Amino acid sequence: MNQCPVSHLPVIEKDRWNVSHPKAGYTTIFKGIGTNIIYAGVQADSEGVVLDSIDKNMFQQVIEEMGMKGTPVFTIVNLENVNGISYTYKKDFVNIAYNWGPQFRLLVICNADISVRNVVDTFIAVTPDSLPIRCAGSYEEGISMIFDCMNAQNGTSIARGEEDAQDTTYDYKKEFLASLARMSWFKLFSYPIRLPEKDHELYPYMKALACLQEDLQARDDLHKQQTKKLRQDYDQKILEKNILLNAQQELNNSLKQQLESEKNTLTNEVAAKDMELIRVSTAIAEKTIRLKELCARLSTMDIDDELKKKMTCSCQKLIATEENEKRFESCLDEIESSFLSKLQQKHPDLNQRELRLCLLIKNNIHTREIAASIGITPRGVESIRYRLHKKLKLSRHESIKNYLARAATLLR
Secondary structure (H helix, E strand, C coil), X not given: CCECCCCCCEEEECHHHCEEECCCCEEEEEEEECCCEEEEEEEECCCCEEECCCCHHXXXXXXXXXXXXXXXXXXXXXXXXXXXXXXXXXXXHHHHHHHCHHHEEEEEEECCXXXXXXXXXXXXXXXXXXXXXXXXXXXXHHHHHHHHHHHCCCHHHXXXXXXXXXXXXXXXXXXXXXXXXXXXXXXXXXXXXXXXXXXXXXXXXXXXXXXXXXXXXHHHHHHHHHHHHHHXXXXXXXXXXXXXXXXXXXXXHHHXXXXXXXXXXXXXXXXXXXXXXXXXXXXXXXXXXXXXXXXXXXXXXXXXXXXXXXXXXXXXXXXXXXXXXXXXXXXXXXXXXXXXXXXXXXXXXXXXXXXXXXXXXXXXXXXXXXXXXXXCXXXXXXXXXXXXXXXCCCCCCCCHHHHHHHHHHHXX
């Protein structure tokens, strides 16, 4: 077992006590010296590492494994090869100082490079009296400080230094560093700063620090107000958006109900028209049968041949008219009613006769049959076709039939 070169006490080393910090490029080495001293140092491949965090859990584990739990311990931290201390490490140190302070009998930091000495002085300044902390120039000096504390009746006063307590300049230096730490590390801007007399040489610096703290406090208050205002504006916008969304949802529900109502109305109308078409078709079929029976009887009656011929011709025309009516109604009974409805929406100035004519033309019904169906002469049908051509706004060489065929495809 190795021995401490200064105290000649046995040194306890365990591989599991070593904590690697690969991103920072170093390993924290914990050792036990004697029965009540813990050593923490840095092992690095190169000089000038930056400490990124304190290994709190491992420190507690070392205390437990050395049987020192519940008793104040002496600790020496070796900062050899360290030229930087991260913000996280500083926060960890302050957390330990205020929450674990009574566990330390004395904490000594040794071999602090000039680049981190100011941070170490800040540690000393900001820590409470419950954590005695000293800075040593070397490992040997640090171990000597620990033994002086062990042998003294009042270790705390020795650890702090009697000459320091009587030096007002040193006190204001600590006040300066502690105030900076509170502002930088804790964001505390309302903690009072102790100022020296106005004729003191450090008064301008301490006063400047107090002014800086006031400015930072004012900026922090302004930031909080702006943040509060932004949050209020954000909440108001969310509220307005929710109101708008709810209103839109209500409108959508209302439109949906209206559409359902209109759909039901149209469905009922279609059903009623279907029933009417059935009734009309039945009536036409019955009339056609009666006309055919009449024609058959006329052919057997003993009347003048010329009169019989005229009467038979009239019956046949009526039969043809009734059959054309039936054919037209059967067309409407399928998909043509939808076509006529959409065609009227596109050309609202078309009347019922013109719509009926459009349907007959589309279904390739001959002009004579159209004339017989609507009860006019073929010439009258041509006149209606001419007016219809103008109403549909067709070009001179575009036929009504071709236009209606294309419209039937597009209006599906």
